[in-house]
Amino acid sequence: MFCIVTQAQTTITYQCILRSNAQKDTMCDGKVIPIFGITSTLGGAAKIPAKILYCNEGDSVILNTKSISQNEHHTIHLHGLDVDTRNDGDPSTSFWLTHQQDTTYSFRAKNAGTYLYHCHAADVIHVQMGMYGMIVVRAAGAAKTVWTGGPAYHKDYKWLTSEVDSVWHYHPPIHDTLMDTLHISKYVPNYFLINGKCGAEINADDSIQIKGAQGEKILMRMANIGYLANRIIFPSWLNAQILDSDGRPLPAAMVNDTCYMMPGERYSVLLQSGIQAIGTVTLDYIDMNTNGTTQTNLVNVNIAGVYSVKEIEKTKKELSVYPNPSNNQITISTDLTAPKTIEISNYLGQKVIEKEFVSTLDVSLLPDGLYIIKLKNNSGEFSTEKFIKR
Numbered sequence: 001m002f003c004i005v006t007q008a009q010t011t012i013t014y015q016c017i018l019r020s021n022a023q024k025d026t027m028c029d030g031k032v033i034p035i036f037g038i039t040s041t042l043g044g045a046a047k048i049p050a051k052i053l054y055c056n057e058g059d060s061v062i063l064n065t066k067s068i069s070q071n072e073h074h075t076i077h078l079h080g081l082d083v084d085t086r087n088d089g090d091p092s093t094s095f096w097l098t099h100q101q102d103t104t105y106s107f108r109a110k111n112a113g114t115y116l117y118h119c120h121a122a123d124v125i126h127v128q129m130g131m132y133g134m135i136v137v138r139a140a141g142a143a144k145t146v147w148t149g150g151p152a153y154h155k156d157y158k159w160l161t162s163e164v165d166s167v168w169h170y171h172p173p174i175h176d177t178l179m180d181t182l183h184i185s186k187y188v189p190n191y192f193l194i195n196g197k198c199g200a201e202i203n204a205d206d207s208i209q210i211k212g213a214q215g216e217k218i219l220m221r222m223a224n225i226g227y228l229a230n231r232i233i234f235p236s237w238l239n240a241q242i243l244d245s246d247g248r249p250l251p252a253a254m255v256n257d258t259c260y261m262m263p264g265e266r267y268s269v270l271l272q273s274g275i276q277a278i279g280t281v282t283l284d285y286i287d288m289n290t291n292g293t294t295q296t297n298l299v300n301v302n303i304a305g306v307y308s309v310k311e312i313e314k315t316k317k318e319l320s321v322y323p324n325p326s327n328n329q330i331t332i333s334t335d336l337t338a339p340k341t342i343e344i345s346n347y348l349g350q351k352v353i354e355k356e357f358v359s360t361l362d363v364s365l366l367p368d369g370l371y372i373i374k375l376k377n378n379s380g381e382f383s384t385e386k387f388i389k390r
Helices: 123-128 166-170 199-204 309-315
Strands: 005-008 011-026 032-039 053-056 060-068 077-079 102-108 113-118 132-138 155-164 174-176 181-183 191-194 210-214 217-224 229-233 241-245 248-255 258-261 266-272 277-286 293-306 319-322 329-334 341-346 351-356 360-362 369-376 382-389
Touching: 032 166, 113 123, 113 217, 113 266, 123 166, 132 155, 132 217, 155 277, 191 293, 199 293, 210 217, 217 229, 217 258, 258 266, 319 369, 319 382, 329 369
Parallel strands: 011 060, 053 132, 155 217, 210 293
Antiparallel strands: 005 011, 011 032, 060 102, 077 113, 113 132, 155 191, 174 181, 217 266, 229 258, 229 277, 241 248, 241 266, 277 293, 319 329, 329 360, 341 351, 341 369, 369 382
16 A cells, blocks of 8 residues: 655655556456555555555654545545544545545554554445555554563564455445445355465465564564454464553453454464474454354464573573473472463474463373473463473
């Protein structure tokens, strides 16, 4: 969406063109479908999704906007941001743009976090057709903290999830602009996207598949603009902590390997592995009418090497396992405060034991091999160690 950027002090200006004529995108199976979109120039080609809009806490952001759409009305809704009615983009309380009309939308980036922008005119259709993107508000000064003064990270990934029902694109629902009514067919998505990618494209995209080093802190900025719910399951050895919801910090980090994300929701999740491992993140697309899983995408994770011994020492509490190797029972000692749970995973990241913390544990039924033991408490602290069963 936004390619032309100028910046003076704390004001950032973006140019955006709202388009619904002669735009097309190619899906992962090679099929070309008609789309609507948002571009930065009159001659620019739209893509699903539009480009990410970046700014920092405290910045003022201006969107110079023009509609080039003979048969549709358009707006820009700043989803989740604190804006007044005039800049909200809901035509029922603000206004919409007809062909060749232009306007400006503006906001002050008050809270770091992940947000959305999308057309709010006939939004059920226009969002499905591709008029959406992500807004990332970084900490002040673009500091690598989740918010100003918040938890630090080394790198981040942005995941914007959505779906496509190609029938709606080939045969767009009839929009009666006088009565503002739509006649639509049943929604049956056949493409399930992360950042506009699907199928084999997902793990061929370095902006989607997760790569890091042992001890490195990885921030996942995730948002759902689709019409299905998402269930994201991280491998236990990534020690996932949910830090904020909809651009606001949670009272305390939630240590949970699973994050549920409804349409329109956004989350920040911090990952840090104390081990080298290869695995997958499971992303389920769930029909909220039936609670059934419609599609599953598996995203590769590769954690290799050591990022920094000092960084690991900041988060990892001491843990010892003995005897090690063991053939029947292990004894666990740790300086982790009030350990709550104990988990054991094999080296593929598959969890084989999960229970309340105990200081002695029977491992006689485990197959011989290398295992990772992890302790967690209610404060989000964790401790990991390797042991061998033989």
